[in-house]
Amino acid sequence: MDLTTHQTHEFTGDTVICNLDPKRAAKMIGEELFSKTVRRKLNYEYSASNYMVYCVVKDIDLRDYGFGKWNTFHSEHLDLNEAFAQMYEQNDFSRPSFAITTPTLLTEARGDCPEDCQIVEFLTVANYSYFKQLWESDRKAYRQKKQGILDSILDVVEKHYVPNFRKHMVFHVTGSPTTNERFCWCPNGNSYGSSLTPRNMGVDRLNHETSLNNFYFCNASSGYPGFAPTFWTGALLYQRLSGDAILG
Structure with a gap:
């Protein structure tokens, strides 16, 4: 929705990349549409x-x-x-x-x-x-x-x-x-997405996978915060979707 004119616009695509906060995006879409595994990973605390x-x-x-x-x-x-x-x-x-x-x-x-x-x-x-x-x-x-x-x-x-x-x-x-x-x-005004605590880290950390067909997360909370990790997170998703190997 355009907040100045209150007009709504619909955009469609074969692939959707969501750079919103994943937890917020899931609530907007409907958390029940995501798998139990993804919903568990979305249960993170925010950084300061x-x-x-x-x-x-x-x-x-x-x-x-x-x-x-x-x-x-x-x-x-x-x-x-x-x-x-x-x-x-x-x-x-x-x-x-x-x-x-x-x-x-x-x-x-x-x-x-x-x-x-x-x-x-x-x-x-x-x-x-x-x-x-x-x-x-x-x-x-x-x-x-x-x-x-x-x-x-x-x-x-x-x-x-x-x-x-x-x-x-x-x-x-x-x-x-x-x-x-x-x-x-x-x-919560978070600075760096999810808090990098032991509970939010490791192999069970949220990544680009969402359980929805052709819908992907690309955000600090589904990757890692900071300039270099942001580039790395986006590049990984690009590589995954395009098949173009750009990371050594």
């Missing part, structure tokens, strides 16, 4: 969700501050388990641990980014249930929490990496677990 910020800075070169074609990880804790628990379980971001990436420094392609600007992204873990409750009960508190996390991150950035970072920041947009759910259709 996240909080992210996309920023644009102007009249500054982040390479002068040690950034480049790599990611930077900062933690205010020596114990990463403690850092995770503080942010994810206690919703306390006063001492944030987060990743920093600079997309405009990863490639020579500028896209729509002006020559005198650069993009920087901050990413950390966040609890879906907590943000969902805020979103539904108190939008003001929800926005204040997002702003508070941003301020905590920027305080660290200005202290350890780029003094006066805020003065160069000409645009920013924040996203929470509920943002992931609304805009990316990620159930």
Whole structure:
């Protein structure tokens, strides 16, 4: 359905590849149509969700501050388990641990980014249930929490990496677990599909097979998350369907 015009369109094909979340797709189609084996594999937990910020800075070169074609990880804790628990379980971001990436420094392609600007992204873990409750009960508190996390991150950035970072920041947009759910259709705002726990791993992990004729999954939860595994998962399915051997 087109969400702007409310018109529906029907598409047909000899083969259907579904890149939606498999569990969500199965519920839309009707879980009872899948075999017991597939339904058992669809009973997975989701990975943790996240909080992210996309920023644009102007009249500054982040390479002068040690950034480049790599990611930077900062933690205010020596114990990463403690850092995770503080942010994810206690919703306390006063001492944030987060990743920093600079997309405009990863490639020579500028896209729509002006020559005198650069993009920087901050990413950390966040609890879906907590943000969902805020979103539904108190939008003001929800926005204040997002702003508070941003301020905590920027305080660290200005202290350890780029003094006066805020003065160069000409645009920013924040996203929470509920943002992931609304805009990316990620159930529970998950970051990487199913949680990579022992129960969800191994030979019994969901793959592209669905038990429906000519219908295949191709998603992090039916493969593995991350850039390289995403390519690998898609290539495996292509190879299976086409007979064209492209993987060594």
